[in-house]
Amino acid sequence: MQARPDGRGGTALPVLEGEGPLALRRTRSTGDEARVTLVGAMSAPLGGDHLTVTADVATGARLRVGSAAATLALPGAAGGEARYDVRLRVAGDGELTWLPEPLISAAGSDLAVTTRLDVAPTARLVFREEQILGRAAEQPGRLASRLTLRIGERTVLDQELCCGPGAPGGWDGPAVLAGHRAVGQLLVVRPEFAGEPVPATTVGEGCAVVPLPGPAALVTAVAPDGLLLRRLLDRALSLLERPATAVR
Template sequence: MITAGVRATARIGARADGRGGTALPVLEGEGPLAPRRTRASGTEARVILVGAMSGPLGGDRFAVEAEVAEGARLHVGSAAATIALPGQTKDEARYDVRLTVADGAELHWLPEQLICAGGSDLRVATRVELAPGARLVLREEQVLGRVGEEPGRLTSRLAMRIAGRTVLDQELACGPGAPGGWDGPAGLAGHRAIGQLIVARPEFADEPVTARPLTGTAVLVPLPGPAALVTAVAPDARVLRRLLDEALAALTP
């Protein structure tokens, strides 16, 4: 019997605990999405997303929501890479991420890679809502295919608003069935790992970053508002992580 796919949502809520730390009054997950509290680091609460089963598979609908209230600091990572796999249906899988950060709050969103295995069809959408005085470090790493296999299809959208103003809204489509040219010289040029890094700091409003190439194939550009975007492509996930780590170090005071 063919199923319609798994629906699952994880929710994380962080707030200042009144003692200089961060509490997690909301920490819940469904099915394959299991957020787990780990040891705090100073005033920062830490959460790891654990995948309790394979996926997303074709037809699955996953969502993760995180909200960081004023004065709170939250760091979210994942226990392992997420691997999109073909399912019993021909439907695409969806993975939606919604992040909200208030004034005086800080979020580090640093999951492991998302890998689109051969035959998979995944649509990812990340939407970020920041207050003017919020701080954010967000990293996305997407890999087309496992070692030695053809890539799956990936459609990825990343959108961010600061103080209600859209400062970034972009979409990438690649893999089988994507519009022509995605792997050509004006696209990925044969690379199989794609990464983006967003750093938002109120200080950038007075001292915006300067657009410039970084190490290897990474490029830094300022965004309207107190934020910066780094994009990079690489032959594999290991090289991509190194490029993004170096970029983050360059943007960290």
């Protein structure tokens, strides 16, 4: 998908295409912001699938993306590893709010998620990812997730988490998930953070806010379930959206 200023104070979507298990639907816009919903047209990702989602937000455009439901990773008849790649770019004074529903790693699945965010120093970004390890009373599948954030030409975050069967030992121990089954992250990029970095703080049990180099902040959270995880991330986002002086 591509978002561009429409010349009338709003945002146009000259490219909005989806195929296979992912459909893109434009929903009602608010002010100068365009809104898009990701809709799962069929079960995915299954073993052996390779899905890619891209969004390109031009200078002056505003785009908000959500999803109609959680994404469920399943083993599939053919088995094998599935891949899910997300590539997001925000230029100049563009703004992207990326708030999909959680990714659920079902028993027997094997999924590698790679997310790359390329953001201009003067752009704005809110990016959330939530991962639930297993359905109710179920063991998780294998889930490897890598998240990279570049601001301008500088990489400010590049981290990977691997959980479930076959993952390196210790992923469920006290230094990583500590027995929790819901893990999430929130990245917020705002130009004003460059001059007034967000202070490191905690937001409830299992949730921390840390500044990143340049105009960015990272929130990480773990929780027993997805509902509590969402509450923690929403609380942190509310804090980061206040004026910088209020965050302190």
